[in-house]
Amino acid sequence: QKEVEQDPGPLSVPEGAIVSLNCTYSNSAFQYFMWYRQYSRKGPELLMYTYSSGNKEDGRFTAQVDKSSKYISLFIRDSQPSDSATYLCAMTGSARQLTFGSGTQLTVLP
Amino acid sequence: GAVVSQHPSWVICKSGTSVKIECRSLDFQATTMFWYRQFPKQSLMLMATSNEGSKATYEQGVEKDKFLINHASLTLSTLTVTSAHPEDSSFYICSGEEGGKNIQYFGAGTRLSVL
Numbered sequence: 118q119k120e121v122e123q124d125p126g127p128l129s130v131p132e133g134a135i136v137s138l139n140c141t142y143s144n145s146a147f148q149y150f151m152w153y154r155q156y157s158r159k160g161p162e163l164l165m166y167t168y169s170s171g172n173k174e175d176g177r178f179t180a181q182v183d184k185s186s187k188y189i190s191l192f193i194r195d196s197q198p199s200d201s202a203t204y205l206c207a208m209t210g211s212a213r214q215l216t217f218g219s220g221t222q223l224t225v226l227p
Numbered sequence: 228g229a230v231v232s233q234h235p236s237w238v239i240c241k242s243g244t245s246v247k248i249e250c251r252s253l254d255f256q257a258t259t260m261f262w263y264r265q266f267p268k269q270s271l272m273l274m275a276t277s278n279e280g281s282k283a284t285y286e287q288g289v290e291k292d293k294f295l296i297n298h299a300s301l302t303l304s305t306l307t308v309t310s311a312h313p314e315d316s317s318f319y320i321c322s323g324e325e326g327g328k329n330i331q332y333f334g335a336g337t338r339l340s341v342l
Contacts, residue, residue, distance in 0.1 A: 149329040149330070151330065151331075153333070158318070158336070158338065159335055159336060160231075160233065160320045160322075160333035160334050160335045160336040161271070161320070161333045162333070163330065163331075163332060163333075166330055205270065205271075207331075209329055213259055213276070213324060213329065214261075214273060214276065215261075215273075215331055217270045217271055218270065219269070219270050220270050
């Protein structure tokens with residue numbers, strides 16, 4: 118079993134839809150949780166960063182962390198075609214190395 | 228967010244030659260930098276971790292003599308692929324971590340094609 122599980126998709130939604138992306142993990146030592154967006158042939162771009170459990174909102178993006186369930190989510194409201202990309206969850210504990218999910222490929226159809 | 232500049236974005240070289248990739252943190256000091264490799268439709272695979280002024284720590288299976296990493300300053304790390312072969316063709320990405328913040332900021336990546 119992988120330390121971080123993420124549904125690879127692909128996921129297609131119409132423009133304006135609410136998108137829900139999720140990851141589960143098994144290592145209870147993880148405390149720092151991140152979501153990255155990666156466009157084709159580009160490096161990952163940090164979208165959201167959360168420490169421990171809770172919610173964080175930034176514009177159209179909301180990140181949720183539930184450490185008791187070892188489950189994290191990213192919600193995208195009013196999705197746009199420009200949101201079409203691969204979304205990677207990543208997490209770490211005291212060690213600096215990130216453990217990544219496999220990435221979810223999202224397409225927002227105009 | 229913090230900016231990491233990676234150069235070149237794309238390089239084509241002949242088999243047997245060496246290629247150097249630069250990674251610079253532009254607006255923060257990266258005490259730790261990471262180098263990743265990514266194959267199509269796969270997630271990032273960590274190759275090595277380097278701290279400024281120290282030797283890099285390589286992941287299992289990564290040849291340290293083939294992938295030379297230098298982290299001479301808090302804003303610059305380089306990866307040199309020595310004697311490149313076609314199987315080294317891949318997408319290489321660096322990241323920098325600002326001291327103690329557990330957040331990595333990534334460069335735009337370098338596409339290496341070895342003929």
